[in-house]
Amino acid sequence: MKTDRQFELECSRRHFLKGAGTAALGAAGITALATSIPGFIKDANAVGASMEKWPWPYVKLDPDKTAEIAYNEWYRVFCGAAVINAVFSQLREKVGEPYKSFPADSFVFLEGGMAGWGTVCGSNAGANIVSNLIIGPRIGGPDCEHGHTIGSDMMDWYSNTPLPTYTPKEPKQKTAIIQTKSESPLCHVSVGKWMDKSGFVLGSAERKDRCARVAASVAHKLVVDLNAWKDATFKPKSTWTPGKTFGITAQQNCAECHPAKVPAPPTARK
Amino acid sequence: MKTDRQFELECSRRHFLKGAGTAALGAAGITALATSIPGFIKDANAVGASMEKWPWPYVKLDPDKTAEIAYNEWYRVFCGAAVINAVFSQLREKVGEPYKSFPADSFVFLEGGMAGWGTVCGSNAGANIVSNLIIGPRIGGPDCEHGHTIGSDMMDWYSNTPLPTYTPKEPKQKTAIIQTKSESPLCHVSVGKWMDKSGFVLGSAERKDRCARVAASVAHKLVVDLNAWKDATFKPKSTWTPGKTFGITAQQNCAECHPAKVPAPPTARK
Numbered sequence: 430m431k432t433d434r435q436f437e438l439e440c441s442r443r444h445f446l447k448g449a450g451t452a453a454l455g456a457a458g459i460t461a462l463a464t465s466i467p468g469f470i471k472d473a474n475a476v477g478a479s480m481e482k483w484p485w486p487y488v489k490l491d492p493d494k495t496a497e498i499a500y501n502e503w504y505r506v507f508c509g510a511a512v513i514n515a516v517f518s519q520l521r522e523k524v525g526e527p528y529k530s531f532p533a534d535s536f537v538f539l540e541g542g543m544a545g546w547g548t549v550c551g552s553n554a555g556a557n558i559v560s561n562l563i564i565g566p567r568i569g570g571p572d573c574e575h576g577h578t579i580g581s582d583m584m585d586w587y588s589n590t591p592l593p594t595y596t597p598k599e600p601k602q603k604t605a606i607i608q609t610k611s612e613s614p615l616c617h618v619s620v621g622k623w624m625d626k627s628g629f630v631l632g633s634a635e636r637k638d639r640c641a642r643v644a645a646s647v648a649h650k651l652v653v654d655l656n657a658w659k660d661a662t663f664k665p666k667s668t669w670t671p672g673k674t675f676g677i678t679a680q681q682n683c684a685e686c687h688p689a690k691v692p693a694p695p696t697a698r699k
Numbered sequence: 700m701k702t703d704r705q706f707e708l709e710c711s712r713r714h715f716l717k718g719a720g721t722a723a724l725g726a727a728g729i730t731a732l733a734t735s736i737p738g739f740i741k742d743a744n745a746v747g748a749s750m751e752k753w754p755w756p757y758v759k760l761d762p763d764k765t766a767e768i769a770y771n772e773w774y775r776v777f778c779g780a781a782v783i784n785a786v787f788s789q790l791r792e793k794v795g796e797p798y799k800s801f802p803a804d805s806f807v808f809l810e811g812g813m814a815g816w817g818t819v820c821g822s823n824a825g826a827n828i829v830s831n832l833i834i835g836p837r838i839g840g841p842d843c844e845h846g847h848t849i850g851s852d853m854m855d856w857y858s859n860t861p862l863p864t865y866t867p868k869e870p871k872q873k874t875a876i877i878q879t880k881s882e883s884p885l886c887h888v889s890v891g892k893w894m895d896k897s898g899f900v901l902g903s904a905e906r907k908d909r910c911a912r913v914a915a916s917v918a919h920k921l922v923v924d925l926n927a928w929k930d931a932t933f934k935p936k937s938t939w940t941p942g943k944t945f946g947i948t949a950q951q952n953c954a955e956c957h958p959a960k961v962p963a964p965p966t967a968r969k
Contacts, residue, residue: 480802506838530800532750535846537836538827544851545941547948548819548884549812557808566807568776576805581814614816616948621964624947628965631946671815676901677894678817678886686956694891695898 509539542616753835779809812886
């Protein structure tokens with residue numbers, strides 16, 4: 430059994446290495462959390478819906494156009510629904526169903542890390558929703574794998590990239606929007622670090638424009654990845670498999686919430 | 700401008716008071732985060748989908764039956780999709796559309812706090828999805844208000860209740876499952892505190908059954924609240940409005956991640 434100190438060292442080392450990883454572990458890392466379900470395919474429609482046939486038809490989209498839609502949609506439906514609509518509004522036109530029947534505007538509640546609670550950034554949640562709706566859930570079989578991995582890659586990229594990366598063509602705020610790296614997929618941490626560095630309050634026009642640009646940045650990367658998946662060239666970059674590596678679901682910034690000592694989860698059934 | 704110390708004291712006091720609140724602030728508290736959009740109603744279908752007419756038809760469901768479905772669905776599609784399917788599988792039968800067209804199984808990725816990252820517990824996310832799909836998003840107008848408040852109330856209840864509260868009729872694990880209070884809507888914190896107290900590892904059958912029972916507990920409360928909303932008797936209990944109160948999106952356990960000093964967000968535009 431690992432001691433707390435051994436676990437802490439391993440966590441620190443892992444944190445150090447996280448930017449360098451290139452191996453494609455994909456969905457495999459979550460197996461400590463939940464076993465795969467061999468009966469899923471045949472049972473899929475036991476209580477499932479008629480839209481649960483994957484992949485949904487997808488045509489490649491222009492990342493810049495998608496980012497522009499996301500930026501403007503943020504000012505109507507905020508981060509999560511903006512990312513979903515940036516992709517789905519185009520696919521409703523180019524493809525039709527099942528995109529026409531997906532109620533994206535109901536996902537306004539993803540704002541502020543879910544109804545203002547500061548949990549997962551709505552842009553990350555929106556991207557995961559899009560990739561898993563189009564490609565399917567990981568337990569849907571090998572063809573559905575990249576619904577999960579595109580979503581997980583997004584959280585890794587979001588955590589380790591100075592955001593926002595995308596500058597809209599006609600920004601509502603003309604002043605410069607500084608970039609900050611969140612080291613976390615959470616709204617509270619991402620917005621908090623940006624507010625701390627920029628000095629702007631939550632209700633400011635600058636903070637709102639920053640979040641609109643983050644939604645645009647995420648939507649841009651999402652379509653780059655979906656286009657690669659369509660071309661069968663998508664390769665996951667994230668090596669983040671906390672269930673397997675650490676024995677607990679987790680983000681990457683252990684010491685940020687556990688500054689004195691990173692607690693070790695139990696390692697063997699008692 | 701508040702000093703860090705003043706902010707910390709206010710946060711501690713607020714944390715102390717959180718269990719006692721009964722005022723119904725509902726969706727109002729998020730106004731610091733995002734202004735309401737008067738044009739939303741008329742613009743709703745600018746890029747919106749055909750299912751975006753709220754509320755969706757709802758018939759009252761049996762909370763115990765719903766919890767049983769969620770418990771068993773957890774073993775097929777895990778927490779988030781289990782909560783969605785617990786409600787929607789019944790409404791597909793009793794109502795039909797638009798429930799038949801909603802692809803709930805795609806939401807497997809909510810597992811482990813979104814693809815194993817330990818962010819918001821999938822049961823909370825699933826409950827928010829259900830309430831906001833049925834009742835509508837908060838910016839859809841006064842009739843849609845409780846989509847948001849039922850979801851936010853769920854995260855408050857989840858954070859402040861020893862979970863799981865529901866014991867299935869035929870539990871897969873016959874041993875007792877201890878209850879723990881997470882003080883957080885996050886998977887990492889909720890599962891971590893349970894693992895710490897119980898001594899069971901993430902991959903254990905006991906941990907899995909605990910999470911299946913948490914999904915069942917959440918599904919039970921969700922239907923109690925939806926039934927009350929249908930009867931026009933639902934009253935929000937949560938007073939958690941961090942954007943308004945603290946100037947940042949946040950959960951309730953400030954000192955848990957900021958043990959030395961709770962940082963104060965900027966309070967005025969520079």
